[in-house]
Every structure is written in C-alpha cells, then in structure tokens.
Amino acid sequence: MTEDSHGNKGFWYNPPMAVTRVLQKALIPDNFTRSLFRISPYRGCSHGCRYCDGRAERYYVPGDFEKDVEVRENMPSRLEEELLNFREWGMVTLGSGVTDVYQPKEAEAGLTRKILTLLAKSELPVQILTKSDLVQRDLDILGPLAKKVGAVLLISLTTLDQDLLNVMEPGASRASERIETLRLAKAAGLTTGVLAMPLLPGLSDDKKSVENLANALKSVEVDFVCPGGLTLRPGCQKEIYLDTLAAHHPELLTFYKEIYGENRPSGMPQRHPSYQGDYLIQILRDMGIPPVMPQRIYKNLLPRGDGLSLVFQDLRDHYKYRGIDVRSLQSIISRYNSWWIDLRKHFRRHRALEDTWLDQRFTEALTFGELERLLDNKKLWKFTQEILDGGEWNSLGPGTPRQGFPKTV
Numbered sequence: 001m002t003e004d005s006h007g008n009k010g011f012w013y014n015p016p017m018a019v020t021r022v023l024q025k026a027l028i029p030d031n032f033t034r035s036l037f038r039i040s041p042y043r044g045c046s047h048g049c050r051y052c053d054g055r056a057e058r059y060y061v062p063g064d065f066e067k068d069v070e071v072r073e074n075m076p077s078r079l080e081e082e083l084l085n086f087r088e089w090g091m092v093t094l095g096s097g098v099t100d101v102y103q104p105k106e107a108e109a110g111l112t113r114k115i116l117t118l119l120a121k122s123e124l125p126v127q128i129l130t131k132s133d134l135v136q137r138d139l140d141i142l143g144p145l146a147k148k149v150g151a152v153l154l155i156s157l158t159t160l161d162q163d164l165l166n167v168m169e170p171g172a173s174r175a176s177e178r179i180e181t182l183r184l185a186k187a188a189g190l191t192t193g194v195l196a197m198p199l200l201p202g203l204s205d206d207k208k209s210v211e212n213l214a215n216a217l218k219s220v221e222v223d224f225v226c227p228g229g230l231t232l233r234p235g236c237q238k239e240i241y242l243d244t245l246a247a248h249h250p251e252l253l254t255f256y257k258e259i260y261g262e263n264r265p266s267g268m269p270q271r272h273p274s275y276q277g278d279y280l281i282q283i284l285r286d287m288g289i290p291p292v293m294p295q296r297i298y299k300n301l302l303p304r305g306d307g308l309s310l311v312f313q314d315l316r317d318h319y320k321y322r323g324i325d326v327r328s329l330q331s332i333i334s335r336y337n338s339w340w341i342d343l344r345k346h347f348r349r350h351r352a353l354e355d356t357w358l359d360q361r362f363t364e365a366l367t368f369g370e371l372e373r374l375l376d377n378k379k380l381w382k383f384t385q386e387i388l389d390g391g392e393w394n395s396l397g398p399g400t401p402r403q404g405f406p407k408t409v
C-alpha cells in the first residue's frame, strides 16, 4: 500500500486503461439503485469524504483515492458504438460508491455530459448519484429527458451542519447548494431523491439534526429520502475516518471504538442508542415522504418483469419490518427471479430475437397462467394482478399500513 501527502492509504497507482465495455449490465435490478445498467466515467473521487466506503481495499481503487482520479476518456465513443446495437430498455445509473460523476474533473473533461447526451438520444431513463451542484449545468438535457422517459436526481446529504460537512465532505458542494440543486431539478421536471446516508454516530444522527434535514428536504418537495447509517470496514476506510475524528472530535473516539470495535468485515456497528435513522423514517412518513424510491416511480423506469421483482422485494422488506416470517415469500422471490433471469440471459444470447421479445414473453406468462403457476400462491397472485393492472402500493415504504396488500403470503 502507498500513503499520500495527507497520510491517506491506497494501492499502487497504475495509469488508466481504455475501457472496453461501458454499460455495466445487471441481470435483475438491485434493491438500492433500482436500475439495470450502470456507467461510471471516473474512478476515485476528489470530493474526499472522510467516511467514503470506496476507499475500502475490497474495491481495489488504485493510487491516491482523491488525487489519482481515473478519467475514462474513451467512454463516450465506446458508448456510442454500444448503443448502436443496444436492444434493451431500463434506467441507467450514472455513479457508484467509488466515484462521483460530477466531481471537479467533470467540469473540464465533460464525460458525464457527453454520456447523458447519448443516453438522451437513445431515450433511456437515467438516474444520477451526486453530491455536487455541477449537475445543474446538465438540466438542459435532464429536464426534457425526464418529461420523455424519466430522469432521477439522487443527491447525498445527511446534515445541514456546514462546519461538519467542511470536515467530513471537504470537496462536495455546500448543503445549501445541494438543496437549491434539488429545487431546480424538481422545477425542471426531474424526480428527486436524497440519500441521507451515512448518518454519522454522535455527529449527524441526533433528533434535532435529522428534523432540520427533513424540514429542508420537505421544503423542496423531494420525492423520497433513503436514510442509512455509517459502516466502517476494517482497513484504510476506518483508519482515515478515525484519524479525522481524532483531529476534530476526539471526545467521540471511545464511543466509536465501542460500537465499531468488533471490526466486522461488513463495517456494520453494534446497535447504539444515538442512531436516529428510524426516527428520521418516522418523521419523513409524517411528512408524506417515502423512505425508499416508491413503486409509483420505478414502475415507469423499468421493464414490467423487473418492476415486479422489486415489488416483491419491497413486500418482503415490509414484512420483515413488521416482524412477519418471510421464508415462504423469499422462496417465491428466488423462484421468480431465476425464471426472469433465465429469460433475460436467453434474450441476450440470441441476438436474432426481436427487441420486444422479453416484454412479449412476460405478457404471455401473465396471460396464459405461467406466472400464476410460478408464484403458486393465491394471495400473492391476486396482489400481482392488481399491481400489473396499474395499482400502486406501499407509497410510504416498508412498514406502512395499506389496505389491499396481503397481510402474509
């Protein structure tokens, strides 16, 4: 491992290699980004958040995470070629846990803007993950795209305490700039969401702080807010964060050593009383703001077969939250997902199939009883029909009482 001038630890730096595949394709959307495709034109991030999970060794980001940002210059031209033969449809997420697509490099390199231009030409819905107000520059592309097929702006913000942000997120836009960006994006027609994560124990996870945050987000009418806590994976991520804490909040070190002392590989802490993520969910609900991207949004951004998989996963999370046994639902989800994944693999392997084959196959399964037999559960089948007939559910996320969904399956 190397160490940079700030004492940050990282792997040996190698010059960037030309990218051979731009659109990273999933077989089924994940529960977090809720998208099928992902693009990251940079690797590493000069926003330099002290808690950034992307610094963890498991992601193999080479060199100094903040300074040796890899700029994947050939991505737009490669993407243009890939899109010529692209036969699929669904939301593309720009961003990842190891980069921010609107970090300062983007102001010079413009890769994100070029990529957005190409995706808009292909009429693919997009989702942006960022902590930067530079995204305002591209609202001229995102606004019309939002109206045509959908565009989501997900801004990460956990607190309005600018002194704390100056320490923990030194290169990101100010809290007020991020909130203004959400307001402008909403006015331009985008769906807006906030990643209120990671709430930092003892620093930004108290009741007053999360109330202030929720009020500010309500004032700009965000569509959803996803709260989450801090994970500290053993290794350089944890060391850098604890060094920052020692320099700015030494009084909290003992507390952190207690709750993160087990060094779990996932970085998860022990449960501790100061965490107010559940309280944030509660006040968001009282304000009518869902704590996950709701089905009414993602149902328009994904093929129906993928949307249904997410609905089942949301239903499972809802049951878990209420302490209901989910084993039977989980086995139905596994069965459904492997059926849908097999169809997608078949579609991707056989290039002679029509572009609409996957959707037609889903309609056939729905019409001729294959889907009903696959689910093999009367209550879930009734619920599925209601959803596919245009119904919406769970608009306020897991745990919200709602008339009409099955109490158990």
Ligand code: SF4
Residues within 6 Å of the ligand: 044, 045, 046, 047, 048, 049, 051, 052, 053, 054, 096, 097, 098, 099, 100, 131, 172
């Ligand atoms: S903006 Fe995201 S990727 Fe960049 S340093 Fe912060 S947490 Fe990491």
